[in-house]
Amino acid sequence: MADHPVEPFLAERRARAAVAAPVAVAVPEVRRPTWLGHLLEREHVLAGVLLAPTLIILAVFIAYPFLLGIWLAVSDKVVGRPGAFVGLENFRVNLNDAIFLRAFQNTFVYTFIATVLKLVLGMGAALLLNHHFRFKRIVRASMLLPWIVPTVLSTLAWQWMFDATFSVFNWMLMNVGLISTRILWLGDGVMAMGCLILVNVWRGMPFFAITLLAGLQTVNPDLHEAAEIDGANAWQRFWRVTLPLIKPIMLVVVLFSMIATFADFQLIYVLTRGGPYSSTHVFGTYAYEIAMRAAKLGQGASISLFLFPFLLVVIVLQLWYIRRND
């Protein structure tokens, strides 16, 4: 340990630690360190060794594919033969493709409406769960179920509930007498988009509810009492006391959810496959359609790449926010 400049520092820490953490520690026998052990005593060497597996995996399976994706997006690569550089041709094709433009619009509509609804409903759910009541633990645990189970499987259940002939919603509405002919839930683009947003909200709302609940539980109840004594009603207390205090966690949850919703694939692919008549595609599903089903890898990669600028904005916002809080 001769090469360690921190001895006096450690001694001081020991004195503090003896008070701070009276923990019984199994003392390993003292051995003369081998050269390897000696090397690993250096912090930057040890850090390199510990980080190597992670960095290798991330380099091979994220950084390299990302660069490869950029190359594919400017090439005319199709399955089974090498591609050649074509410049921005793929992007030009995309911007003249009506289905792509519809997908572009859908992605933003889907993300925006679903995120707002998830935030509002999630906040409502969190406020409800912040009360004391019987079976609270079970209710809270079951709330998260839509988030836990495989989205594909629960979306299949929704697809069955939206079935053109056997929809349970139609059965209920007809028996109550509200409608006389069946509603085709997934029959046209607007209705289908509404259903997609509904299922997305159902699936994602618990994430908002549980994380916002964690935020609510950190709010000091004394503040509420003080505000109440000063004459604030429940609504004012929510807007003026609770909301400002949980704004940070709210912002982070919204940003996370926006990324996931913006890049969604499975929910849309399972429920509508982009249909009817390609009216509900988003970037993810249309990229899959072009790359995997039409075998145009270059064209598909250029569609996925449209996700990137938006992601970048959100990531920068997140980083800026984390920095500010540090």
Added chain:
Amino acid sequence: MTTVRYGSRLKRAVTFHVPLVLMVGATLFPFYWMVITSIRPDRELYNVQMNPFFTLHPTLKHFQDLFALTMFAHWAWNTLFIATVSTAISLSCGLLAGYALARLQFRWAAPLGTLIFVTYLVPPTLLFIPLGDVVKTFGIGDTPWAVILTYPTFLIPFCTWLLMGYFKTIPREIEECARIDGASRLQAMIRISFPLAVPGILSAGIFAFTLSWNEFLYALVFLSSPQQKTIPIGVFTELVRGDVFYWGPLMAGALLGSIPVALVYSFFVEHYVTALTGAVKG
């Protein structure tokens, strides 16, 4: 906890009980629908006159069909194997990296932490096309390794991020005591810090396991032969033929595919919630 006083029982019912019941009802209804569909016989399922909410003739035929007509048992095994191995790989990497970023002082600590956080936000939708190429290059397409090696791309950043936060909550002094008593840095890490991080490891592990159990896009793109598929892919691709949906077996498969994750989750609700909230706070 906020204390809320209500003027009357009626007010409490309207502002609290009714919304709560509606919320729980809406949350759980699709699961009820899976269960009831999977046990109703076909002649009731496809009869619009029948009340669809219950059945007087429950049957296990859909479950029998599921196992007889598809490779569901294979899929279940694949899913379990893939989720377990990719979780183990990601936890090991995340544990080491999280420790290094939280505890060791070296020049690249801050930028590397940022880098790993950024990769955490990169969605599979952005990468699946070129990644398909990479998988093919390694010759692991249509094998479990295609997804076992790619799931860590979103699991490792998450595990690292969560465990880094966890290590920061463990007082440094405990480790320093052991160092003073003669433990090497490595010994202190393995024998002192890692055991103290077990709750964090459990949280990250459970979250990672459910994420890989549920993954869809990579498995859909990288696995193609029926015996290699995972449950979400198998149920979705093998029980829908063109326009024909086999709803009974489909819902039976959806139910059986959901139960294991729901069970794991129910045993570790608190750990899961910690991971969920920790994942966003950072």
